[in-house]
């Protein structure tokens with residue numbers, strides 16, 4: 001009888017333990033379910049096919065966004081015959097999850113690589129979604145150091161890339177002869193001008209699609225507080241020379257081609273012209289900052305960033321303070337909401 005009681009007690013303890021263990025994942029699932037998953041609609045994203053197996057997730061939000069669940073930047077998806085590469089998993093884990101969920105609606109191929117075009121939080125805050133899937137995240141130059149020291153204010157879960165790529169890299173997504181996408185590769189190249197040494201582009205040669213990150217803001221006033229106007233002008237000239245017929249997915253704004261690069265270069269040339277005029281006329285910074293948005297750029301979104309563009313032009317061109325230390329000093333004075341974009 002005592003043995004039976006002990007056996008029943010033992011069984012009860014075992015069942016309780018099993019029950020608790022079984023309950024834990026359910027609780028975890030419930031916790032995750034309490035935040036509704038992002039949808040393309042709730043994120044303000046449009047899925048666009050740029051070429052066979054190459055997609056852009058294009059954001060339409062203005063800045064600053066009215067809703068934190070809206071994606072700020074554009075994301076990219078490149079599908080090969082035996083793997084997928086994704087670019088810039090947006091600013092939150094939920095939006096990063098949405099990127100991977102979207103891939104799953106397009107292909108059964110596994111994601112092999114996640115690329116950050118630069119360190120700014122609106123492109124890297126979704127990295128935890130890649131880390132939780134054990135996917136390698138690739139970035140350039142000082143991206144780890146910059147994310148770990150500069151992104152903590154804007155990103156509660158800073159997750160820097162584990163693979164640092166410098167120079168030019170070719171990533172293969174399948175080499176099965178005879179398949180339409182059999183030879184698909186993505187070329188990663190470094191360029192400069194937007195984010196102090198972490199900018200890179202992704203180019204898909206067989207599809208002639210270029211993913212620029214924030215080296216291109218298309219029909220948007222750019223974020224320049226972390227960049228160098230003259231370096232960015234030179235980068236745009238190089239991109240136009242190297243990728244003349246290309247379909248271009250910018251970091252912000254609608255899909256374009258070389259025309260988008262040309263218009264953005266003209267915008268920077270206009271800023272440069274204004275700044276040289278202030279230099280000749282001895283204009284004070286206060287007067288310079290009162291300059292209205294020039295006519296051709298009034299339809300652009302992100303108008304809230306224009307005063308800072310004027311200040312960057314004044315500092316870097318009128319005053320000639322365009323060394324890395326001066327740029328970083330200016331960046332440090334920026335309000336948290338626009339620390340980097």
Ligand SMILES: [Zn+2]
Nearest residue numbers: 073122214341
């Ligand atoms: Zn951005």
